[in-house]
Amino acid sequence: MRMEDLTWPEFDRIKGKVKAVILPVGSVEAHGRHLPLGTDVFAPLELARRVEEKVKEKGSEVLVLPPVWYGHSFVLNTYPGTINVRPESLRMYVGDILSELAAEGFERIVLLNGHGGNIYPLIEAAEDVAELYPDLEVFLINWWMDFREEILSVCSSQGHAGEDETSVVLAIREDLVKMAEARGRRVKKKVRIIRKDIGRELFPDGVNDDPSGATAEKGEAILETVSIRIAEIILGGE
Template sequence: MKMEELSWEEFAKMKKSIRAVLIPVGSVEAHGKHLPLGTDVFAPLEISRRLEKKLKRKGIDIFIAPPVWYGHSFVLNLYPGTINVKADTLRRYIRDILDEFALEGFKELIILNGHGGNIYPLVEAAEEIAGKHDVEILLINWWIDFREEISKICSSQGHAGEDETSVMLVIAPGLVKMDKAKGEKKALPVRVIKKDIGLEVFPDGVNDNPRGATREKGEQILEIVSDKIAEILVGRL
């Protein structure tokens, strides 16, 4: 149930029987020359859509909140189009959103995250709210938490890589430019923090080889991830 499509009166009535709200969170940032800037939001939104259908078949309704588009993206901020929000700004913003949903009476708050740079701010925000309210907060990082399943579908994972590109070939094939899809896996022995580190780790905004991406792989990823999340939520709602 998309929350933004309801009137306040409808929302007030429906929330009496719905105990969970899901908040998609992503980023607006460079994803190579072949993927759109909104990839990290498009993926959680599609997973949310599939998840809602799967839960409904089990007799469970949840609210899908409007997404948080902007995220913390220091490393990729050197590329045009990347809109970086400071980590503490994101932490406080997410904290306030979670606080409001807790005050609305929801007991299960689900953050479906699509961007790695958001993880630490999201954890800190969730911990602050969990210490204040009688709520349970689930932080789901779809590409990390289900890495084992995804690795059986794709030969590799990475930023704007085979997995993300495959998923986007399902969600918005018209926005994917496979003729420009290129890259390789990069890794440093330790975390290096400096202004232009993205040039080393994410050349052209990529860290993986996306050439093996296919729509079929993307469909498998979206299905297995939404299936796994549904299993988790059925056991908790």
């Protein structure tokens, strides 16, 4: 069920009945010339929807929260349309959300993250709140990283706006994908370089992979496999 669809009495009644709450977190940023700026939110939102279905099939419920759209995106901020939020701002904002959920009595919260730049602020936000609520468990799930093995059984490669991410968006919103513009290459550096506009080198045209092999069928396979795994984690508490 979606939190924003509930009245407050309905929300109050279901609080003690859900297995977990899921907070999708993403970013608004450049994803090549072929993918929409909302890619990093579209993916976790769709995964959350599928996880909800799979958990319900097992006789349990999860509550899906409205997503956090904006994230920390220093590297891609060199491209138009990227909205970069400072890490401390994201940490505080998500931390406040987690605190409110914990105060409502929820003890299992899933941060379903779709963007790499969010990882450290989300860890810190969860640690801050966990210090205050000893019974709270926060699961940070970075879908493209934590299930890399499963994804690479479907795609030949992974990368920002690459084959895996492009396939997922094709499966979710094919109408928003410009496959005629889907091109890119893998760029690697031996050490992390932090410099203004470094994204032009690391992500030429906002891509760091070859997306040309992406298909909606591959995306569907990724979404299905990953959502099954997340549902298992929620139900099993692993």
